[in-house]
Amino acid sequence: MLPDITELSLVFLGNFNPAIFHPSWLELKKLLTEDELKYTKTEIINPHLSKFRVAWAEFVVTDNRFQLNCTDGTSFESLRDLALGIFAILEETPLTAFGFNNIHHYKLNPEQYIEFGNILAPFNNWNDILVNPKVLNLEMIQENREDEYKGSKRIRISPSNLVDPNGLKIHINDHFDLTDFKEMGKKLKVISDNWDSTFNYTNHVTESLLKKGKVWK
Amino acid sequence: MHPNLGIAEINLIGTGGRYGESLLVHLGNNEWIVVDSCINPRTNKILPLELIIEKSIKPEQIKYVICTHWHDDHIKGISKIFEYATDADFVFARANDPKKFFQMLGCDYKKINYYTSNSSTLEFHECIGLLEERNRQPIYAFVDRVIHNTSYLDLPVEIYSLSPSDYSSLKFDEQLSYLMNEFLQSNKKIPYVNPNHRSVALLLKLGQHDVILGSDLQMIKDDNRLGWGHIISSSRTFRGIDTPNYFKIPHHGSENGFIPDLWDNTLSKNATSSMTPWKVGKYELPPQRMVDLYKSYTNDLYITSTPKQSNKPKKRPSKIRKDINQFKANISELRFNYGVVESRIDITNKNSEWTTQIYGTAFKIR
Amino acid sequence: MNSEVVNADYTDKFGDLSQNTNVVEIEPKSFLAEIDNERITTEHQHWQEEFNHTYNADLDRPSENESIDYLKNKSLENEQEYLVTIQKWKGHITKLFKTSFLAELDDLTAGGTKEVTEFENREVYPSERELIGIGAVFYFYIAYRIRMGTLRKESVLKFQKPIEWKVSDFDDAIDRAGRLAKLFSEEG
Numbered sequence: 064m065l066p067d068i069t070e071l072s073l074v075f076l077g078n079f080n081p082a083i084f085h086p087s088w089l090e091l092k093k094l095l096t097e098d099e100l101k102y103t104k105t106e107i108i109n110p111h112l113s114k115f116r117v118a119w120a121e122f123v124v125t126d127n128r129f130q131l132n133c134t135d136g137t138s139f140e141s142l143r144d145l146a147l148g149i150f151a152i153l154e155e156t157p158l159t160a161f162g163f164n165n166i167h168h169y170k171l172n173p174e175q176y177i178e179f180g181n182i183l184a185p186f187n188n189w190n191d192i193l194v195n196p197k198v199l200n201l202e203m204i205q206e207n208r209e210d211e212y213k214g215s216k217r218i219r220i221s222p223s224n225l226v227d228p229n230g231l232k233i234h235i236n237d238h239f240d241l242t243d244f245k246e247m248g249k250k251l252k253v254i255s256d257n258w259d260s261t262f263n264y265t266n267h268v269t270e271s272l273l274k275k276g277k278v279w280k
Numbered sequence: 281m282h283p284n285l286g287i288a289e290i291n292l293i294g295t296g297g298r299y300g301e302s303l304l305v306h307l308g309n310n311e312w313i314v315v316d317s318c319i320n321p322r323t324n325k326i327l328p329l330e331l332i333i334e335k336s337i338k339p340e341q342i343k344y345v346i347c348t349h350w351h352d353d354h355i356k357g358i359s360k361i362f363e364y365a366t367d368a369d370f371v372f373a374r375a376n377d378p379k380k381f382f383q384m385l386g387c388d389y390k391k392i393n394y395y396t397s398n399s400s401t402l403e404f405h406e407c408i409g410l411l412e413e414r415n416r417q418p419i420y421a422f423v424d425r426v427i428h429n430t431s432y433l434d435l436p437v438e439i440y441s442l443s444p445s446d447y448s449s450l451k452f453d454e455q456l457s458y459l460m461n462e463f464l465q466s467n468k469k470i471p472y473v474n475p476n477h478r479s480v481a482l483l484l485k486l487g488q489h490d491v492i493l494g495s496d497l498q499m500i501k502d503d504n505r506l507g508w509g510h511i512i513s514s515s516r517t518f519r520g521i522d523t524p525n526y527f528k529i530p531h532h533g534s535e536n537g538f539i540p541d542l543w544d545n546t547l548s549k550n551a552t553s554s555m556t557p558w559k560v561g562k563y564e565l566p567p568q569r570m571v572d573l574y575k576s577y578t579n580d581l582y583i584t585s586t587p588k589q590s591n592k593p594k595k596r597p598s599k600i601r602k603d604i605n606q607f608k609a610n611i612s613e614l615r616f617n618y619g620v621v622e623s624r625i626d627i628t629n630k631n632s633e634w635t636t637q638i639y640g641t642a643f644k645i646r
Numbered sequence: 647m648n649s650e651v652v653n654a655d656y657t658d659k660f661g662d663l664s665q666n667t668n669v670v671e672i673e674p675k676s677f678l679a680e681i682d683n684e685r686i687t688t689e690h691q692h693w694q695e696e697f698n699h700t701y702n703a704d705l706d707r708p709s710e711n712e713s714i715d716y717l718k719n720k721s722l723e724n725e726q727e728y729l730v731t732i733q734k735w736k737g738h739i740t741k742l743f744k745t746s747f748l749a750e751l752d753d754l755t756a757g758g759t760k761e762v763t764e765f766e767n768r769e770v771y772p773s774e775r776e777l778i779g780i781g782a783v784f785y786f787y788i789a790y791r792i793r794m795g796t797l798r799k800e801s802v803l804k805f806q807k808p809i810e811w812k813v814s815d816f817d818d819a820i821d822r823a824g825r826l827a828k829l830f831s832e833e834g
Contacts, residue, residue, distance in 0.1 A: 068728045068792065093807070098773040136731035137787040137802040144806060151812075225728075259754075298750070298760055322758045379827035386819030390811075398738075398783050398806070408826065418830050467809040468781030469738045594753070594761055596733075603732050603788050607801035611751070611763040 064273060064280050066167035067226050071139050073146050073254075075129040077158040081113035084124045089117070094148045120145060143258060147251050154247040160214075161254060163237040165265040168223040168230055171278055176229040179276040183220065212253065213240035218268060231278075235268050237261045282335050285309050286433070288486040289624045292528060293318060293327050294556035294584025296617030296641065300354050301556040301584070302328040303493060303528065304335075307486060308627050309432045312337055313344040313439070314365070315482070315493060317358035317403075321616050326357030329364060331620070340367045344428065344439070346421070347372040348480040348495040350385075350404045351472040359406035370411055371427055371441075372404075373480050374420035376449040380456050382408070387464045400470040421480045422449065423510065424517045433628060435487035440517045442481040443497055447505035452478055476531065477506035483517055483524075487627025490522050492547075494530030498537055508539045523548040526623065526634055529555035533566025533574065533583075543577045552580045552634040554621045557587035559614065564589060575646045580634070584619035585641035617641040727793035729800075735761070735786045739779065747778060751786065769803055777805040 086103045089095045095117060105115040113124040119138035123130040133142045150156060171179065180186075180198030189196035198220075205216040215238045223230025239257070244250045273279040283289040289306035300318030307313065318327050332342070342365035347355055350372065362370060375381035385408065388401045399405070411418055419427055421441035428439035444452070463470045476496045484491040500507040504514070508530070511518050525548040531537030533555040553574060558565040564587045566574075574581055591612040593601065604611065619642030626632035638644065734754045741748040745768075751761045765786075767775060777784075784805040791798045 065730055065732065065790075067730070069730050096773055096807075098771070134726065135729040137729050137734075137785075137789050137804065139731075140734075140736075140785050140806075141804060148807075321760065378830065379823050382823035382826040383819055386822050387816070390815050390819055412826070412829065463781050467783065467806055468779065469783060471740070471781050594759060596756070600733055603799060606799065607788055608763050611761050614750070614760045614762060616759050 064169075064270070064278075066269070067170050067230075068134065068168040068223075069136050070164075070166040070168075071133050071136075071142060072162075072164040072166070073131045073142060074162045074164060075146075075150075075158050076127060076160040077129070077156055079124055079126060079129050079156065080110075081124040081126065082108065082110045084108075084113045084122055084129075086115060086117060092148075092152055094145055094152075143254070147254065150247060150251055156247070158241050158247070158250050160241055161239045161250070163257070163261040164234065165237075165261065166232060166234045167265070167269050168226040168232050169273070169278065170223075170226050171229045171231055173229055175276070175278050176231065179231060179278060182276050183272075208239075212257075213243065214238045216264075218272075220272070233269055233272060235265050237264060282337075283624055286487075286626055286628045287624050288489065288491075288627045289622065290491065290526060290528075290554075291331060292554045292556065292582075292584060292621040292623075293331065294617070294619045294621075294642070295320075295327070296557060296585040296619070297559045297589060297614045298353065299614075299616055300356050304328050304331050305484070305493075307343070307428075307432075307437050307439075307484070309437070310341050311430075311437070312342045313346060313428075314342060314358075314361050314368075315346045315495075316348055317355050317361055319356045320618065326360050327618065329357065329361050332361070332364070339364050342368045344369050344371055344419075345407075346427075346480065346482070347404065347407070349472070350401055351470070352400050352403050353472060354496070355403045357403070359403045359410065362407050362410055366414075369416070369419050370407055371419040371421050371480070373441075373444050373452075373478055374422045374449055375456075376453045377456070380453065380460075384456055384460050384464070387460065388470060398467050398469050400472075422446070423515050427482075432487060435628060436485045437487065437627075438485040440483040440485075442483055442492075442511045442515055442518060443495075443507070444478045444480070445506060445510040445514070447510070448477045448507075451506070479530075481508075481511065481530065483521060486625070488630040488632070489526070489625055489627060490524040491526040491528075492521075492524045492542075493528040494537065495528075496532075496537075497530050498534070499539055500536075508542070512539065512541045518546075521546060525551045526625075527551050527553045529553055529566075529574065531565070532556055532558035532587075533570050534558075535567075535570060538570060538573065547577070550578045550580055552582075552623055552636060553578050554582040554584075554623070556584045557589075559587070559589050562591075571645060579646050580636070581645040582621040582623075582636060582638065582642060583645055584621060585617035586643075589615050619643075727791060729787075729789045729791050729802075731755075731787050731789045732799075733788045737784050737786055739782045739784075742778070742780060749784075754785075765803065769801070770805070771803075774805045777808075782806075 085108050086100050086105065090097065090100050099118040102118050103115060107114050111126055113122060115122050119133055119135040120142055121132040123132065131142055131146055133139060150158065177197060183201055184198050186196050200219065200221040202217065202219045208214045208216065217236040217238070219234040219236070221232050221234070223232040239253050241250045241253060244253065270279065283306050286308060287306070288308055291304040293302045293304065295301065295318045299321055301316060302318045303315040305313045305315070314328050319325065320327060345358065345362045345365055345368045347358060347370070349355055362368065385401050385405050388399045389405045421427065423441070423443055423445050425441045426438065427441055428437070430437050459470055476498050477500050479496040481495050481497045482493040484493065498507050499509055504510055524546065527547055529537060555566060566587055593611055594613040596604070617640070619638070619640040621636060621638055621642045623634045623636040625634045735751040736754055737749040737751040739747045739749050746764050746766045748762065748764050751763065753761065767778060770778060782805060784803055787802045789800055789802060791800050
């Protein structure tokens with residue numbers, strides 16, 4: 064079952080200098096082409112915050128957070144290559160953590176929308192303390208990864224801000240602690256090595272939840 | 281089933297198209313060699329390794345892992361086999377300038393730092409890494425090189441490489457420079473360059489019987505300094521061959537893999553012969569006219585799967601198939617057809633003949 | 647769990663911003679590398695509206711000033727477009743023709759066997775046509791595009807960009823090659 068909208072955010076934690084991240088720097092370093100930078104929209108660039116959008120990617124950089132957002136599914140690989148390319152150049156950047164954030168939005172019918180919440184957090188358990196309870200947000204965490212890496216996994220279910228009415232948003236955060244890796248090459252390898260598995264995991268999560276929620280077709 | 285000590289066994293593993301081929305050979309006396317590797321693209325399982333496990337071959341029983349190519353397409357999974365075979369020697373074709381060759385491997389490997397890999401030599405690179413770890417020398421294959429020389433019950437058990445020639449190694453140097461300039465910096469995948477004059481062809485002396493494993497080596501038109509022309513004209517080892525009765529036909533039975541001299545004057549009549557097919561675009565190997573030609577030389581001819589491959593698309597859910605058809609109706613699948621030709625012979629008995637069993641999609645042509 | 651809350655009195659952090667046209671308050675919620683729960687405010691109403699149209703930073707919690715219904719009723723009337731991949735491949739060019747090329751494709755959606763097909767050069771963005779060459783790596787997608795309330799199916803072909811090698815990359819490879827050549831002397 065295809066989602067109605069997909070989003071991807073790559074989030075790095077560490078120490079950054081937001082002022083250096085601007086479109087002309089990306090062009091200088093040949094990370095993006097002139098064509099891709101034609102549609103740049105800069106919202107703010109200062110020493111503590113840099114926020115701009117290029118053709119298919121949005122940059123949001125603060126002192127301790129570097130975030131690349133994309134809603135174009137045909138540019139997710141380009142987003143990854145861009146992130147890897149940036150930190151291959153800025154190899155001295157102290158990165159401490161990285162997260163894949165896959166977000167899927169699904170349009171449901173009104174009955175499914177309510178029932179989905181009921182299946183995940185049965186209303187029966189709330190009827191004695193709330194009148195006509197409904198699920199608003201649900202967040203689950205796996206505190207340790209089952210693979211060889213340190214990190215965690217989080218799944219957040221909430222109403223979609225992009226699909227309405229009756230839009231369901233499933234946000235999967237796949238988090239890696241990079242503090243054990245000293246060289247940038249090894250940190251970046253964590254990202255490239257886990258690229259396929261994070262998408263497979265996302266598909267597995269959404270299929271599992273939507274089947275349990277009796278929405279899957 | 282594991283063969284007896286005095287029984288040689290040759291397993292030719294084919295995948296039908298673009299997933300490689302491999303040989304698993306019992307030399308006798310519980311000594312095995314692996315030549316190249318291939319995978320099942322659906323499961324990523326390494327086919328020769330699966331066979332090794334199935335036949336209960338212990339790691340220390342594998343004596344050589346032989347790489348007849350350096351390109352990933354032909355040796356997928358070989359690093360895992362070499363990892364398993366903790367006592368094995370690693371054999372590959374000599375380069376005139378080994379430093380340049382290792383530079384190419386190193387630069388190709390560096391691509392992994394930047395992107396999900398577009399490396400084409402990852403497997404070879406991993407094997408070199410294992411050699412380094414084990415502090416073990418590789419064995420360089422070249423014409424008339426003795427790779428293995430033992431005996432069983434006073435009968436010779438020997439392996440010789442028949443290629444590459446000195447001139448081929450020289451040509452490879454030039455090729456390396458071209459490959460490094462053209463493909464490394466640009467993050468392109470390195471293609472495997474044809475014609476193939478560098479692939480390692482092997483002669484096996486198994487007791488009373490000689491075997492030629494032709495690999496992908498080709499006849500190079502009008503140049504006896506390369507390929508099979510060099511072997512026929514210049515190899516001392518080849519001159520000393522005693523009518524081989526098993527021949528793994530080179531280069532998927534192509535015209536360039538046909539060596540008239542070998543068939544007319546060297547191989548025994550009705551030598552057991554095997555090959556794997558290949559598909560390049562619309563061109564399929566072996567072509568029918570070559571199959572007919574081989575049939576005229578032997579009545580014991582096997583292939584691991586049919587060379588005839590339809591151009592049908594891959595099976596997918598109908599909705600996705602329809603969506604793809606809107607944009608790319610001509611997309612066709614490179615089929616995976618797993619076939620094994622298993623041939624055995626008593627190495628102590630000169631009058632013994634090869635007996636062959638076929639598995640999967642393999643069949644006897646004649 | 648560490649969280650750093652920047653006081654709404656942001657002059658402490660950013661100094662006197664009276665001259666700035668864009669002002670941002672940041673309130674990181676979690677040290678985890680996940681989508682931010684930041685709420686972004688600004689002096690300029692039009693900037694905030696535009697920002698919220700293009701990307702709602704507060705992805706999971708409705709802002710205190712907005713009701714759930716308002717969020718739910720927010721529709722895709724903005725300039726943002728979305729592409730949802732139906733099928734994707736990674737390909738590399740194996741043969742060149744005059745105006746087209748043959749490529750081998752790895753199925754990134756379902757895995758398994760490879761595929762081959764021919765592409766016309768005009769299926770490639772004009773600015774990327776110089777990247778067409780043997781071995782060149784690209785991604786090929788079939789996707790739905792959602793824009794301005796309309797849905798359309800498309801195919802997209804994008805080449806991977808060439809790597810900008812660093813001198814140290816070559817140095818590393820050359821150094822190691824020298825060591826290996828010495829280690830694996832001819833008499834192996």
